[in-house]
Amino acid sequence: MTTEPNAITYKFYINGEWRESKSGQTIEIQSPYLRNSVGKIQAITHDEVDEAIHSAHLSQKKWAYSSLQERATYLYKWADNLVEKQDEIAKIIMQEVGKGYQDAKKEVVRTADFIRYTVEEALHMHGESMMGDSFPGGSKSKLAIVSRVPLGVILAISPFNYPINLAASKVAPALMAGNAVIFKPATNGAISGTKMIEALDQAGLPKGLISLVTGRGSVIGDYLVEHKGINMISFTGGTKTGMNLAQKAAKIPLVLELGGKDPAIVREDADLLEAAKHIISGAFSYSGQRCTAIKRVLVHESVADTLVSLLKAEVEKLSVGSPEKDSVIVPLIDDVSADYVQGLVNDAVEKGATVIVGNKREHNLIYPTLIDHVTREMTVAWEEPFGPILPIIRVSSDQEAIDIANESEFGLQASVFTSDINKALTIANLIDTGTIQINSRTERGPDHFPFIGVKGSGMGVQGIHKSLESMTREKVTVLNIKD
Numbered sequence: 001m002t003t004e005p006n007a008i009t010y011k012f013y014i015n016g017e018w019r020e021s022k023s024g025q026t027i028e029i030q031s032p033y034l035r036n037s038v039g040k041i042q043a044i045t046h047d048e049v050d051e052a053i054h055s056a057h058l059s060q061k062k063w064a065y066s067s068l069q070e071r072a073t074y075l076y077k078w079a080d081n082l083v084e085k086q087d088e089i090a091k092i093i094m095q096e097v098g099k100g101y102q103d104a105k106k107e108v109v110r111t112a113d114f115i116r117y118t119v120e121e122a123l124h125m126h127g128e129s130m131m132g133d134s135f136p137g138g139s140k141s142k143l144a145i146v147s148r149v150p151l152g153v154i155l156a157i158s159p160f161n162y163p164i165n166l167a168a169s170k171v172a173p174a175l176m177a178g179n180a181v182i183f184k185p186a187t188n189g190a191i192s193g194t195k196m197i198e199a200l201d202q203a204g205l206p207k208g209l210i211s212l213v214t215g216r217g218s219v220i221g222d223y224l225v226e227h228k229g230i231n232m233i234s235f236t237g238g239t240k241t242g243m244n245l246a247q248k249a250a251k252i253p254l255v256l257e258l259g260g261k262d263p264a265i266v267r268e269d270a271d272l273l274e275a276a277k278h279i280i281s282g283a284f285s286y287s288g289q290r291c292t293a294i295k296r297v298l299v300h301e302s303v304a305d306t307l308v309s310l311l312k313a314e315v316e317k318l319s320v321g322s323p324e325k326d327s328v329i330v331p332l333i334d335d336v337s338a339d340y341v342q343g344l345v346n347d348a349v350e351k352g353a354t355v356i357v358g359n360k361r362e363h364n365l366i367y368p369t370l371i372d373h374v375t376r377e378m379t380v381a382w383e384e385p386f387g388p389i390l391p392i393i394r395v396s397s398d399q400e401a402i403d404i405a406n407e408s409e410f411g412l413q414a415s416v417f418t419s420d421i422n423k424a425l426t427i428a429n430l431i432d433t434g435t436i437q438i439n440s441r442t443e444r445g446p447d448h449f450p451f452i453g454v455k456g457s458g459m460g461v462q463g464i465h466k467s468l469e470s471m472t473r474e475k476v477t478v479l480n481i482k483d
Contacts, residue, residue, distance in 0.1 A: 009040040010194050012214050014048065015055040016207025021048060027216065029191055032098035032331040032364060033322055041190045041214040046223055052211035053229035056153045056180035059208030064150050064178040071176055072119045077203035079112040082164075082196070089164065089195045096191050097160050097333060099286055100326040111168045114447050114464070121448070121464050122176040143479040148472040150178030151253065152231035155224055159236045160333055161289045163189030164196050169447065170234045171200075171210065173467040180209045184224060186237070188333055190214045225249050232471060239384075239410070239456045246459070255460035255470050257453055259384045260291045260412030262442040263405045265427060266299040266307055267398065270417035274439070276310035279390075282415070282441025284318055284368050287329050287388045292413050292442045295384060296374070298401040301394045308372055308392060312356050315368045329388050331365040338364035341387030344380040345369055348391065351378050358389070382408060398427060406432045411454035413442035
């Protein structure tokens with residue numbers, strides 16, 4: 001790995017201070033497309049984790065009693081700072097995780113919108129009261145006041161692919177709900193996360209409420225998850241890591257957003273041209289490095305040839321190359337990821353699948369690949385690639401498509417393309433997944449919609465209102481009124 005002459009060594013953030021770790025160790029971050037180091041992050045120690053969590057608890061006690069309007073002031077300023085820094089942050093996102101520059105800018109602006117909406121949603125969330133005599137035998141002399149109170153210290157663990165948006169989607173509701181946050185970004189994405197925390201620091205947030213902890217997962221990962229000072233964990237990442245986390249985190253609330261194998265079910269009565277455009281966008285944007293990417297097509301055999309022809313034409317239009325040119329298909333996050341994706345293609349070909357277009361590789365750049373005649377025996381029918389490959393599975397009926405969709409260990413989203421709304425709703429009711437998209441691609445958002453993963457795709461619910469709820473708990477105060 002080569003290092004750019006101007007590569008910066010970034011500090012971590014704890015108790016309102018930017019520091020270098022006492023470990024004296026750093027981790028180099030390699031750009032997926034520049035293929036050199038774009039900076040170094042701190043590899044912090046267990047003692048520094050302890051200090052971050054201790055200071056978080058001290059600060060959170062006061063923050064919990066602050067007014068919503070006071071909290072809102074800091075978060076609004078944070079959103080404004082992100083917008084002001086959108087060009088700088090977008091460049092870092094592009095270099096660090098290989099996302100197209102314009103898409104990176106959109107991510108930053110979307111994040112600012114997310115923060116502002118979170119503030120407004122929190123301001124309009126109210127408790128409730130309950131009269132005792134509404135239950136048989138109850139008394140008018142009892143009045144329950146039900147409010148929501150913060151959980152304490154939230155561990156927020158974010159992925160590489162949306163290093164600002166999916167980080168802020170945890171941090172903003174946690175803070176607005178009265179919690180403190182320990183923020184652990186993915187290693188690739190940690191520089192982007194650092195710039196996000198800089199913007200929050202510059203908003204004047206009281207010290208101790210947010211800590212940025214960076215380091216090797218093998219050193220601090222389990223230590224953070226098992227730490228007795230953590231009161232709730234919000235994690236977005238791979239299914240294997242999430243399942244391991246769930247086993248280690250005992251008796252605290254968890255929200256897990258994990259992998260997906262989102263199918264696009266195409267019925268014989270679908271608008272095939274429209275379906276093809278949505279499928280290509282859903283499958284290949286940011287090289288398919290999205291948990292909600294369309295990762296397989298289940299198409300009725302009577303229209304399969306036509307759909308495949310349309311998909312091929314759309315794939316051939318996709319731009320391939322550098323994120324600096326806003327290419328749709330960019331190098332994958334690292335060589336290991338590219339090796340895995342290529343292995344799925346090789347396995348399918350060896351077992352009789354037909355490559356319609358693609359199956360070309362340069363280092364970690366995988367060209368968009370369309371694979372037809374995929375069967376259940378092929379690994380690509382079931383495994384999540386997180387790359388720009390799309391398997392086509394031909395089916396003879398709606399029921400066969402439903403069976404294959406539900407056989408997956410994942411259950412994040414699915415798309416159904418049909419001109420028959422009754423059939424669409426019937427299929428939607430039978431698919432075991434968190435969200436069904438009718439005549440559109442699978443995707444996250446709008447950000448205030450509930451976002452749900454079932455089976456191996458996660459647990460708990462995200463979305464602004466739901467995140468505020470998951471990061472608080474109900475508390476009941478009973479007034480006993482004398483006659």
